[in-house]
Amino acid sequence: MEDTVKLFPPYREPEDHQAHHDHGHHEPHEPGFWSKYIFSSDHKVIGIQYGFTALCFMLFGFFLMLLMRWQIAHPGQAVPVFGPLLEKILGSPAAGGAISPDLYNSFGAMHGTIMVFLGVVPLAFAAFGNYVVPLMIGAPDMTFPRINMASYHAFFLGGVVMLVSFFIPGGAAQAGWTSYSPLATTIPTNGQAFWLIGMVLLITSSLLGAVNFIATIIQLRAPGMTWMRLPFFVWAQFVTAFILLLAFPPLEAAGVLQLMDNVAHTSFFLPTGLAVGGQLADRSGGGSPLLWQHLFWFLGHPEVYVLILPAMGIVAEVIANNTRKPLWGYKSLVYSVLFVGFLSFIVWAHHMYLTGMGQRIATFFQATTMIISIPSVIILTCMFLSLWGGSIRLNTPMLFALGFLPMFGIGGLTGLPLGLAAADLYLHDTYYIIAHFHYVVAPGTIFALFAGVYFWFPKITGRKMNEYWGRVHFCCSFVFMNLVFMPMFAQGIKGMLRRMSDGAVNYSAARVPDAIDALPGSIMELNTWILWAAIGLGIAQIPFIVNLFHSISHGEKVTSDNPWQATTLDWQTPTPPPHGNFEHTPRVLRGPYEYSAPGHATDFTPQNEPVASPAPAPQTAH
Amino acid sequence: MDIPYTIENRPDTGIYNAKLGIWLFLASEVMLFGGLFSAYVLLRVGAEPGMWPHGWLDVRLGTINTLLLALSAITTLLAWAACKVREFGKFKFFHACTILLALTFLGIKSYEYHDKWIHYEIALANGTFADGHLLEKSADFDLAKKTGTVTIHGRIVDDRRKLMDLRSPEAQSARLEEHTIPAGDIKKMENYGPKHNTFTAIYFTLTGLHALHILGGTLVITYLWGPGSRMWRRDPERFTNRIEVSGLFWHFVDLVWIFLFPVLYLT
Numbered sequence: 001m002e003d004t005v006k007l008f009p010p011y012r013e014p015e016d017h018q019a020h021h022d023h024g025h026h027e028p029h030e031p032g033f034w035s036k037y038i039f040s041s042d043h044k045v046i047g048i049q050y051g052f053t054a055l056c057f058m059l060f061g062f063f064l065m066l067l068m069r070w071q072i073a074h075p076g077q078a079v080p081v082f083g084p085l086l087e088k089i090l091g092s093p094a095a096g097g098a099i100s101p102d103l104y105n106s107f108g109a110m111h112g113t114i115m116v117f118l119g120v121v122p123l124a125f126a127a128f129g130n131y132v133v134p135l136m137i138g139a140p141d142m143t144f145p146r147i148n149m150a151s152y153h154a155f156f157l158g159g160v161v162m163l164v165s166f167f168i169p170g171g172a173a174q175a176g177w178t179s180y181s182p183l184a185t186t187i188p189t190n191g192q193a194f195w196l197i198g199m200v201l202l203i204t205s206s207l208l209g210a211v212n213f214i215a216t217i218i219q220l221r222a223p224g225m226t227w228m229r230l231p232f233f234v235w236a237q238f239v240t241a242f243i244l245l246l247a248f249p250p251l252e253a254a255g256v257l258q259l260m261d262n263v264a265h266t267s268f269f270l271p272t273g274l275a276v277g278g279q280l281a282d283r284s285g286g287g288s289p290l291l292w293q294h295l296f297w298f299l300g301h302p303e304v305y306v307l308i309l310p311a312m313g314i315v316a317e318v319i320a321n322n323t324r325k326p327l328w329g330y331k332s333l334v335y336s337v338l339f340v341g342f343l344s345f346i347v348w349a350h351h352m353y354l355t356g357m358g359q360r361i362a363t364f365f366q367a368t369t370m371i372i373s374i375p376s377v378i379i380l381t382c383m384f385l386s387l388w389g390g391s392i393r394l395n396t397p398m399l400f401a402l403g404f405l406p407m408f409g410i411g412g413l414t415g416l417p418l419g420l421a422a423a424d425l426y427l428h429d430t431y432y433i434i435a436h437f438h439y440v441v442a443p444g445t446i447f448a449l450f451a452g453v454y455f456w457f458p459k460i461t462g463r464k465m466n467e468y469w470g471r472v473h474f475c476c477s478f479v480f481m482n483l484v485f486m487p488m489f490a491q492g493i494k495g496m497l498r499r500m501s502d503g504a505v506n507y508s509a510a511r512v513p514d515a516i517d518a519l520p521g522s523i524m525e526l527n528t529w530i531l532w533a534a535i536g537l538g539i540a541q542i543p544f545i546v547n548l549f550h551s552i553s554h555g556e557k558v559t560s561d562n563p564w565q566a567t568t569l570d571w572q573t574p575t576p577p578p579h580g581n582f583e584h585t586p587r588v589l590r591g592p593y594e595y596s597a598p599g600h601a602t603d604f605t606p607q608n609e610p611v612a613s614p615a616p617a618p619q620t621a622h
Numbered sequence: 623m624d625i626p627y628t629i630e631n632r633p634d635t636g637i638y639n640a641k642l643g644i645w646l647f648l649a650s651e652v653m654l655f656g657g658l659f660s661a662y663v664l665l666r667v668g669a670e671p672g673m674w675p676h677g678w679l680d681v682r683l684g685t686i687n688t689l690l691l692a693l694s695a696i697t698t699l700l701a702w703a704a705c706k707v708r709e710f711g712k713f714k715f716f717h718a719c720t721i722l723l724a725l726t727f728l729g730i731k732s733y734e735y736h737d738k739w740i741h742y743e744i745a746l747a748n749g750t751f752a753d754g755h756l757l758e759k760s761a762d763f764d765l766a767k768k769t770g771t772v773t774i775h776g777r778i779v780d781d782r783r784k785l786m787d788l789r790s791p792e793a794q795s796a797r798l799e800e801h802t803i804p805a806g807d808i809k810k811m812e813n814y815g816p817k818h819n820t821f822t823a824i825y826f827t828l829t830g831l832h833a834l835h836i837l838g839g840t841l842v843i844t845y846l847w848g849p850g851s852r853m854w855r856r857d858p859e860r861f862t863n864r865i866e867v868s869g870l871f872w873h874f875v876d877l878v879w880i881f882l883f884p885v886l887y888l889t
Binding site: 140143144147210214218219220245248250251252256260264268272284287288294295 | 623624625626627632635637639640642643646647650651654655656657658661664665668669670815816817818819820823826827831
């Protein structure tokens with residue numbers, strides 16, 4: 001068959017194949033607003049679309065959290081400033097401007113959903129990945145640009161469905177972001193059906209994205225870009241894409257089954273003899289609530305690594321660039337990230353120690369959970385060791401990257417007791433859990449994402465963000481993040497449960513003085529502290545928002561295509577990179593972190609710099 | 623701007639972009655159906671003793687459908703081979719066969735769905751169960767008002783468990799006849815839809831999702847057979863790749879059925 005193929009003339013580019021792209025060479029026509037910003041198939045525009053949308057969703061998710069913190073600190077009292085607005089928009093669930101328990105539940109469920117699926121993952125994976133990965137590997141675009149566009153549109157639609165669910169009768173989903181059955185099926189609101197449909201759209205979006213990322217990294221690496229010359233960020237995105245590709249479909253399966261439960265009244269996750277409101281439910285029964293938890297956490301735990309791996313990739317790039325020396329242990333980093341990716345598929349049931357699934361299964365998952373901490377520690381250790389002996393530049397991206405290291409360290413280490421079944425039985429579903437995973441995701445991942453925004457902003461816009469306000473943003477965020485989450489460890493260890501709309505007032509010593517282990521006043525008082533710290537954290541983001549938008553048009557112009565004097569290919573393009581990215585396909589000659597090479601005129605050697613010229617200015621490198 | 627390796631293989635990976643893309647997509651599809659099949663296993667293992675149905679589906683129809691899809695896999699392969707040797711007429715013929723086979727499959731599947739939809743289990747006031755296909759409801763039939771009658775073709779049993787295993791000698795020898803039941807005698811009447819029990823639920827979900835895949839694949843193949851085949855004259859190489867990629871999807875969908883058939887029909 002191959003011989004037959006060879007008989008035919010080599011492939012010609014057909015006329016209709018993305019004709020509007022090819023025009024650029026001879027008649028540079030400017031595409032209109034819609035085709036340039038909304039229906040663009042350019043990976044950089046799609047990256048920006050993802051980034052902007054995700055930042056908006058994160059702000060919205062943060063706002064939901066502020067409302068919840070008010071409710072926790074002042075249960076049942078009207079929300080100041082926003083109370084009347086809430087009542088106007090949402091009606092009776094926010095009667096008198098106060099948050100009803102049902103509304104609190106839906107805020108809780110949607111805060112988690114929005115932050116994870118509409119905020120951090122799209123920003124860390126889709127936005128940074130889309131913008132940076134093709135640049136880093138020297139590709140003109142993603143392999144499937146139109147599928148890439150469809151991915152963003154599916155994501156956007158999923159977000160819209162999630163938001164619309166706030167306004168339907170009964171309100172948005174209330175069963176937590178984990179949507180455990182039978183609760184998710186028996187709560188009298190269609191919000192859960194909206195949630196599931198939204199999730200199916202988001203899963204479709206990330207599936208299309210993951211296929212695209214993997215195909216791009218395998219197929220479109222520039223000549224000379226061997227696997228061990230890939231920047232660590234690309235490796236992290238590569239593994240993340242595989243996790244998304246393989247872990248999300250079981251949740252899609254679970255989503256379809258729960259949708260059947262909610263809409264077609266099947267009993268996939270409903271046990272025999274289920275009673276709802278004191279009445280035997282009109283269901284066939286025979287289903288298994290445990291099945292939902294298995295399918296959910298089969299995604300849910302790898303999802304944690306989807307949140308963290310791209311962040312580690314960003315931090316690695318920023319650290320290598322700002323210590324002016326090669327990353328310590330590049331190969332260990334790569335093998336560790338691959339090992340984490342593989343192992344993340346067999347640790348999921350450590351979220352389920354309390355379900356009574358059995359001691360043997362718990363022991364197995366306990367062992368894998370302890371094992372997976374090893375490569376994570378290797379990655380973090382490599383990053384710490386990379387600082388050793390570097391001539392560190394303390395600019396804003398580097399500050400956030402440095403902030404990431406101890407914060408993620410706290411998040412990771414406090415996870416160890418949760419991985420051991422005996423300790424987890426006590427700590428499960430308390431504020432300790434909340435503090436643990438927020439340390440991983442909020443001052444961990446989100447700090448890394450801020451580092452990425454400050455770091456790649458000059459490439460995207462040709463201007464730097466303001467350094468002073470960047471430092472203000474970092475310092476305030478760092479302080480307030482810790483003030484928000486550190487007290488939650490204390491609350492959790494004292495036994496305060498999460499997901500209670502009254503902020504645990506009913507378990508306080510003030511309410512039930514005779515109860516054993518009632519929550520003392522000092523612990524209850526922390527609720528107020530956390531509220532104020534959260535408000536402070538919100539205010540600390542204002543410099544960032546203003547800085548971001550102001551710098552697009554008024555920031556300090558960069559004089560070079562490579563303002564950070566970086567080695568990777570993303571900085572060897574024109575600024576901002578045009579459609580097609582590179583003027584000539586780059587030829588990669590060396591590894592990604594050739595900083596301070598002895599005998600070299602500058603302290604950085606770009607990956608594609610020809611050997612013959614010893615000291616070219618960064619502008620001429622492309 | 624040209625994206626490399628859209629048609630020709632990248633030398634060091636030995637594959638072109640779309641083929642890699644479809645294999646990755648199929649990997650995620652394996653996980654999707656894998657999740658559903660494990661749900662099937664858990665539901666079946668966790669079912670109360672004697673309450674998991676056997677022999678509810680028509681093995682003859684299932685066998686015919688299996689053969690149809692197996693045949694369509696062959697015609698898909700031949701259609702691609704015809705493209706490879708540049709025989710457009712043969713391609714048209716073989717993929718026309720694929721489309722017809724797929725539509726016949728969907729037709730038979732719809733008939734099976736309908737057959738379950740008109741199959742009722744009726745709990746009677748005297749504690750027995752009537753079970754059979756609906757023949758007719760009288761004009762004034764109303765369960766809430768308890769007026770009118772319903773006529774089914776089936777049997778009446780004293781224990782629900784007897785309805786579960788239709789392969790048992792007892793069920794095989796049971797006589798099916800017409801029963802006319804007044805609405806006043808009916809406690810609960812429910813067809814064999816998805817909510818009837820976990821077996822019908824997983825049956826409808828699995829085969830429904832599979833049927834959607836068949837439908838999607840058929841739409842793509844029909845497009846490539848019809849308007850999409852204009853690319854043949856312009857760029858046969860690229861068109862052949864499209865046939866190969868859509869064919870890979872089609873083979874996967876066939877393979878899912880090869881698992882569905884024994885799991886749902888034969889056990």
